[in-house]
Amino acid sequence: xxxxxxxxxxxxxxxxxxxxxxxxxxxxxxxxxxxxxxxxxxxxxxxxxxxxxxxxxxxxxxxxxxxxxxxxxxxxxxxxxxxxxxxxxxxxxxxxxxxxxxxxxxxxxxxxxxxxxxxxxxxxxxxxxxxxxxxxxxxxxxxxxxxxxxxxxxxxxxxxxxxxxxxxxxxxxxxxxxxxxxxxxxxxxxxxxxxxxxxxxxxxxxxxxxxxxxxxxxxxxxxxxxxxxxxxxxxxxxxxxxxxxxxxxxxxxxxxxxxxxxxxxxxxxxxxxxxxxxxxxxxxxxxxxxxxxxxxxxxxxxxxxxxxxxxxxxxxxxxxxxxxxxxxxxxxxxxxxxxxxxxxxxxxxxxxxxxxxxxxxxxxxxxxxxxxxxxxxxxxxxxxxxxxxxxxxxxxxxxxxxxxxxxxxxxxxxxxxxxxxxxxxxxxxxxxxxxxxxxxxxxxxxxxxxxxxxxxxxxxxxxxxxxxxxxxxxxxxxxxxxxxxxxxxxxxxxxxxxxxxxxxxxxxxxxxxxxxxxxxxxxxxxxxxxxxxxxxxxxxxxxxxxxxxxxxxxxxxxxxxxxxxxxxxxxxxxxxxxxxxxxxxxxxxxxxxxxxxxxxxxxxxxxxxxxxxxxxxxxxxxxxxxxxxxxxxxxxxxxxxxxxxxxxxxxxxxxxxxxxxxxxxxxxxxxxxxxxxxxxxxxxxxxxxxxxxxxxxxxxxxxxxxxxxxxxxxxxxxxxxxxxxxxxxxxxxxxxxxxxxxxxx
Amino acid sequence: xxxxxxxxxxxxxxxxxxxxxxxxxxxxxxxxxxxxxxxxxxxxxxxxxxxxxxxxxxxxxxxxxxxxxxxxxxxxxxxxxxxxxxxxxxxxxxxxxxxxxxxxxxxxxxxxxxxxxxxxxxxxxxxxxxxxxxxxxxxxxxxxxxxxxxxxxxxxxxxxxxxxxxxxxxxxxxxxxxxxxxxxxxxxxxxxxxxxxxxxxxxxxxxxxxxxxxxxxxxxxxxxxxxxxxxxxxxxx
Numbered sequence: 018x019x020x021x022x023x024x025x026x027x028x029x030x031x032x033x034x035x036x037x038x039x040x041x042x043x044x045x046x047x048x049x050x051x052x053x054x055x056x057x058x059x060x061x062x063x064x065x066x067x068x069x070x071x072x073x074x075x076x077x078x079x080x081x082x083x084x085x086x087x088x089x090x091x092x093x094x095x096x097x098x099x100x101x102x103x104x105x106x107x108x109x110x111x112x113x114x115x116x117x118x119x120x121x122x123x124x125x126x127x128x129x130x131x132x133x134x135x136x137x138x139x140x141x142x143x144x145x146x147x148x149x150x151x152x153x154x155x156x157x158x159x160x161x162x163x164x165x166x167x168x169x170x171x172x173x174x175x176x177x178x179x180x181x182x183x184x185x186x187x188x189x190x191x192x193x194x195x196x197x198x199x200x201x202x203x204x205x206x207x208x209x210x211x212x213x214x215x216x217x218x219x220x221x222x223x224x225x226x227x228x229x230x231x232x233x234x235x236x237x238x239x240x241x242x243x244x245x246x247x248x249x250x251x252x253x254x255x256x257x258x259x260x261x262x263x264x265x266x267x268x269x270x271x272x273x274x275x276x277x278x279x280x281x282x283x284x285x286x287x288x289x290x291x292x293x294x295x296x297x298x299x300x301x302x303x304x305x306x307x308x309x310x311x312x313x314x315x316x317x318x319x320x321x322x323x324x325x326x327x328x329x330x331x332x333x334x335x336x337x338x339x340x341x342x343x344x345x346x347x348x349x350x351x352x353x354x355x356x357x358x359x360x361x362x363x364x365x366x367x368x369x370x371x372x373x374x375x376x377x378x379x380x381x382x383x384x385x386x387x388x389x390x391x392x393x394x395x396x397x398x399x400x401x402x403x404x405x406x407x408x409x410x411x412x413x414x415x416x417x418x419x420x421x422x423x424x425x426x427x428x429x430x431x432x433x434x435x436x437x438x439x440x441x442x443x444x445x446x447x448x449x450x451x452x453x454x455x456x457x458x459x460x461x462x463x464x465x466x467x468x469x470x471x472x473x474x475x476x477x478x479x480x481x482x483x484x485x486x487x488x489x490x491x492x493x494x495x496x497x498x499x500x501x502x503x504x505x506x507x508x509x510x511x512x513x514x515x516x517x518x519x520x521x522x523x524x525x526x527x528x529x530x531x532x533x534x535x536x537x538x539x540x541x542x543x544x545x546x547x548x549x550x551x552x553x554x555x556x557x558x559x560x561x562x563x564x565x566x567x568x569x570x571x572x573x574x575x576x577x578x579x580x581x582x583x584x585x586x587x588x589x590x591x592x593x594x595x596x597x598x599x600x601x602x603x604x605x606x607x608x609x610x611x612x613x614x615x616x617x618x619x620x621x622x623x624x625x626x627x628x629x630x631x632x633x634x635x636x637x638x639x640x641x642x643x644x645x646x647x648x649x650x651x652x653x654x655x656x657x658x659x660x661x662x663x664x665x666x667x668x669x670x671x672x673x674x675x676x677x678x679x680x681x682x683x684x685x686x687x688x689x690x691x692x693x694x695x696x697x698x699x700x701x702x703x704x705x706x707x708x709x710x711x712x713x714x715x716x717x718x719x720x721x722x723x724x725x726x727x728x729x730x731x732x733x734x735x736x737x738x739x740x741x742x743x744x745x746x747x748x749x750x751x752x753x754x755x756x757x758x759x760x761x762x
Numbered sequence: 763x764x765x766x767x768x769x770x771x772x773x774x775x776x777x778x779x780x781x782x783x784x785x786x787x788x789x790x791x792x793x794x795x796x797x798x799x800x801x802x803x804x805x806x807x808x809x810x811x812x813x814x815x816x817x818x819x820x821x822x823x824x825x826x827x828x829x830x831x832x833x834x835x836x837x838x839x840x841x842x843x844x845x846x847x848x849x850x851x852x853x854x855x856x857x858x859x860x861x862x863x864x865x866x867x868x869x870x871x872x873x874x875x876x877x878x879x880x881x882x883x884x885x886x887x888x889x890x891x892x893x894x895x896x897x898x899x900x901x902x903x904x905x906x907x908x909x910x911x912x913x914x915x916x917x918x919x920x921x922x923x924x925x926x927x928x929x930x931x932x933x934x935x936x937x938x939x940x941x942x943x944x945x946x947x948x949x950x951x952x953x954x955x956x957x958x959x960x961x962x963x964x965x966x967x968x969x970x971x972x973x974x975x976x977x978x979x980x981x982x983x984x985x986x987x988x989x990x991x992x993x994x995x996x997x998x999x
Contacts, residue, residue: 257815441968441975
């Protein structure tokens with residue numbers, strides 16, 4: 018073997034993998050070829066550690082038009098239309114350079130959607146950071162939010178919702194997961210294939226520079242104290258260029274002159290050429306000297322590995338070139354012919370005609386390494402699942418806990434965040450951020466789509482299988498609260514280093530749990546993304562398998578928001594509260610603990626609750642609905658009141674618990690499959706009988722009234738606070754970290 | 763009646779303005795590409811929000827050189843009604859069709875939320891259906907909407923009754939709390955001296971249906987219809 022070990026290390030390849038390359042080529046690779054293999058076989062592009070597990074997820078169903086394997090998934094939403102959606106991570110770049118890392122994450126996921134022929138209409142994001150007391154975390158958080166805003170606002174796709182949570186484990190490794198949804202007619206869905214020998218291959222968009230080289234390899238390694246040196250591997254976004262590409266590509270797609278199209282995201286020109294060729298069973302022959310370049314003296318290696326943003330690769334039908342070129346000219350873009358489709362199944366890269374790389378496409382894609390990494394249950398699990406309430410000392414008064422939880426950044430208002438996002442452009446936003454699941458109408462139809470991205474990393478940490486099921490339950494329950502029926506999902510699996518058997522075990526168990534829950538709730542996963550190596554100095558983030566669920570609402574006018582609507586409405590509790598403080602926000606905020614067993618989940622019950630929420634909304638019986646998750650029932654009730662000027666007065670049944678923790682457990686347990694709904698007095702009986710028919714426990718617990726939040730347990734008042742006092746800590750918790758002057762007002 | 767909706771390459775509220783004019787108001791609406799030189803017989807011109815040419819340079823600085831702007835200028839000079847929304851309010855300032863300039867928001871952040879504005883002048887083509895003093899709830903979505911003009915210009919604008927929309931509270935009082943971006947004198951929108959060219963930062967096209975949170979902005983479009991079909995507005999000479 019002639020290759021030096023340090024060259025392999027720089028490329029993130031093992032000696033075994035190198036031998037595999039030699040076998041595939043039947044010779045030693047050139048440096049350019051080695052670079053191409055290294056990015057395509059990186060964890061980020063090849064899913065080599067995760068693929069065996071991902072194959073077990075449910076991906077099909079009567080509505081699924083496109084499952085995993087393409088740029089994005091697609092499900093039928095009626096009227097001949099499809100919802101095209103996907104979630105993707107940009108964790109590593111966002112830590113190194115928060116603004117650009119997050120901005121290019123948004124740019125990348127938008128390209129994935131319009132590449133499918135869909136007009137993007139909504140963005141969501143799922144963000145995780147360390148505690149806001151840390152100035153570096155504040156800088157990262159502010160930079161990420163500004164980056165998302167800077168890109169999404171400019172291109173004119175509304176950021177309509179999402180979630181933000183905080184935990185120590187994300188301090189050196191924030192999670193930035195971005196979701197995009199677009200609408201396409203079934204017939205207009207276009208794929209990333211290269212076929213038809215002799216068809217020209219076009220490059221369009223921004224010029225290629227040296228930015229982002231080895232970005233995919235970077236995303237496949239842990240961070241250490243020298244990570245800041247990797248800054249040049251983060252790309253810089255140009256939302257205006259992407260806007261031009263978006264409009265021009267959608268216009269070209271209308272002509273039927275395209276064979277296939279793919280964006281150049283991770284691994285840039287390398288990934289787009291070999292994946293398109295591989296999918297189409299064809300070869301692609303390009304000459305990198307024809308690629309528009311931003312810098313001089315770039316080598317074929319650099320051009321092939323550059324991750325410059327806002328670039329697309331297209332295969333055009335021979336004879337239709339002029340038509341396509343003309344449309345791009347209209348948008349001041351220059352589509353350049355860089356090669357053609359061949360029949361030999363090879364990726365052939367030339368430089369001024371001379372071949373510098375020639376690799377069978379399949380060896381880069383389908384035949385990439387596949388690992389069954391060793392797994393073992395981490396020692397912490399059985400220990401952390403032990404929770405003794407008695408050891409926590411004397412329980413604090415419920416009202417004090419209530420106020421503390423409202424000021425927890427994970428629970429508190431995210432207005433400081435979403436106010437920076439244009440969430441109304443395109444005039445489809447029916448539910449504003451902070452008011453429940455995001456809901457956008459589908460113009461030209463009576464329908465609307467609800468979307469929610471969720472995961473509670475604490476639950477997954479304590480029990481990966483159960484925690485991932487709870488993520489599925491929460492995300493789908495959130496869209497059900499809006500009145501939607503879940504029809505599809507996309508996942509973003511954020512974990513640590515898969516080479517550690519304990520991390521691999523977390524991953525495998527979480528995927529199993531996610532799959533089982535999606536099967537039970539009949540929600541196919543049509544695609545997604547895996548982000549591994551989320552570790553800094555050997556410490557992994559909480560395992561965070563985020564699920565983005567899309568739900569369909571047949572009548573947009575029946576959409577339900579989370580807040581109470583009118584004085585005198587009846588408050589009904591769906592589901593049952595159990596003594597389940599394990600993994601709760603209560604334990605974290607009041608005791609700094611991530612302990613216990615996460616809430617139990619009965620998937621049959623969960624399905625029934627969701628059906629009740631959707632049916633109750635469709636009949637117009639449910640006037641507001643809020644699921645009970647972080648902070649439990651008490652926080653859910655507060656969230657129903659905040660911003661409305663309406664108070665609430667409820668009396669709930671006590672939950673038995675140990676060591677005098679009954680009240681706290683009743684109020685702050687995060688038991689699954691619950692929601693607080695309000696209903697007009699005249700329709701209370703109808704809702705309760707519908708619940709009985711669906712076998713969902715439902716009980717009237719009080720009324721919407723006055724200007725206080727009053728909660729009693731078995732007739733004994735435990736919380737009684739004026740609305741203004743409830744609202745203030747909740748409204749200011751995040752804002753005050755950035756604008757202390759306002760907090761004093 | 764026909765609305766022209768001018769499309770710059772980075773316009774992003776063009777669809778929304780077109781939808782409001784055609785689907786909500788029920789009038790004819792046509793997109794006009796910024797490289798075109800004709801407004802194709804439109805009665806009213808809307809310059810929509812967005813990031814006209816990316817706005818990496820000063821906002822609106824490039825858009826005023828787009829070929830269509832010559833036609834817009836001729837149209838405005840002839841007394842035709844022109845509405846510049848958000849980014850295109852900035853373009854109208856850059857093009858010299860309205861006085862003043864935009865600074866970054868006082869918060870130095872992009873702000874997207876519903877705000878209240880009071881219609882102070884009901885004799886422009888985009889407010890003739892309003893009652894003077896009427897308070898409208900419409901969204902803003904901008905990073906550079908902090909209107910600035912020096913004291914002499916502001917005094918002249920006030921004297922000539924060119925401040926059409928002002929950020930106020932629900933009682934129509936211009937307070938600091940009701941000013942979302944630091945604009946001088948709480949100015950949210952202006953008209954030209956002849957009153958036919960109007961620019962404003964809030965987005966009336968995003969507030970034309972109750973389902974979206976407010977239908978208050980529809981009156982801006984209804985005003986244009988009234989102005990053109992009932993002779994409710996004639997530009998001053």
